[in-house]
Amino acid sequence: MRKFFKALLVIIIIIVIAAGAFALYVSQRSIPKYPVQKINIKAEVTPERIAQGQKLASMLCHSCHYNENTGEFTGRELTDAPQFGKIYSANITHDSIVGIGNWSDGDIIYFIRTGIKPDGQYVPPYMPKLTHISDEDLNSIIAFLRSDNSWVKANTTHMPESKPSFLTNFLVTIGAAKPFDYPTHPIPGPDTGNKVEWGKYIALYQMECYSCHSKSFAKNNYYEPEKSPGFFGGGNEMYNIDGKEIHSLNITMDKNTGIGNWTEADFIKAVTTGILPNNQPALRDPMHPYVNLSDDEVSAIYAYLQTVPAVNNKVERKF
Ligand code: HEC
Ligand code: HEC
DSSP states (O other): OHHHHHHHHHHHHHHHHHHHHHHHHHHHOOOOBOOOOOOOOOOOOOHHHHHHHHHHHHHHTHHHHOBTTTTBSOOOBOTTOGGGEEOBOOOOSSOSSSSSTTOOHHHHHHHHHHSBOTTSBBOOTTSOOOSSSOHHHHHHHHHHHTSOOTTTSOOOOOOOOOEEOHHHHHHHHTTSSOOOOOOSSOOOOOOTTSHHHHHHIIIIIISOHHHHHSSOTTTOOSSSGGGSTTTTOOOOEEEOTTSOEEEOOOOSSOTTTSSTTOOHHHHHHHHHHOOOGGGOOOOOTTSOOOTTSOHHHHHHHHHHHTTSOOOOOOOOOOO
């Protein structure tokens, strides 16, 4: 018996030492680099694309890259993602030293789809990747980034290096956070004549509403969004700009716990203005009103949500 306990003790000591060594290894490790594929694309710039790109950037990039002090996309500290470390979004203005003035269109496209920068550096999930957005929408974002819009004009404000947390290093070390594959086929835009398909495109591939509105960021299926656990059933824990925990809400058509009793007009008003039916308190950060989505686009999302299976999941609104 004594022998058995001795052996057990030795095993426990080995496990503790191994765990300690692994923890040390993880904390010393930096975010890995990956091979880069050169993409030869020159996004043609048209006024329509610049306008569409600005609209998309105002909803998809502004919240993280816009800096109130400079009035430009010079980056800021992301205080709303403390679990990932001390993270700074980058300067993505035209400046060729601290910004992305020297990146080719292909460099930007490859990075936005996969998360790999031209030097091979991988950016973990604190910068979301647009794996499924259409080629046309992505080209529009490029056209906007190249435009003379005041948000992106060359600015030399330098952002400090991000300091990823132990959690981030752990996730990249075990491969739970890794780059997305670059798409092997062209990605067409949706058929806007088909409302359900159009709404699906916006909710899953363009604005990615599902990523916040399903069960958890960690469990989402980013390749096949519809397979995400608790798809649109809410309850995903996130932090607002003050670092307070807040939960996404159930936006399936469940009548008791979702928005099954809302009219289409209620939905359009809530999504575009943040004002809820019954004059409840307005929607709070990080659910920014999508002021730049047209009523037709939000109506298409509503039509699509009618086809999503209702989930019975009561989420209490916090504070
Ligand atoms: C949730 C926050 C967030 C959003 C939204 C976001 N980014 Fe980022 N982005 C980051 C962070 C954080 C980094 C820097 C990561 C690092 O290297 O530490 C970054 C880095 C970048 C870089 C690399 C710049 C460089 O010099 O290393 C580019 C380019 C970029 N983002 C473009 C975009 C575009 C375009 C959009 C909108 C389509 C966007 N980002 C949306 C957080 C965000
Ligand atoms: C960054 C994460 C995030 C994204 C992206 C997001 N939401 Fe939300 N949403 C939230 C959070 C958090 C709440 C709860 C806000 C609150 O409690 O004030 C919310 C609330 C809502 C509500 C209110 C539901 C209710 O019962 O009151 C609706 C409707 C909604 N979102 C629709 C959408 C649509 C449509 C999209 C995409 C166009 C979207 N959301 C994208 C985080 C997000």
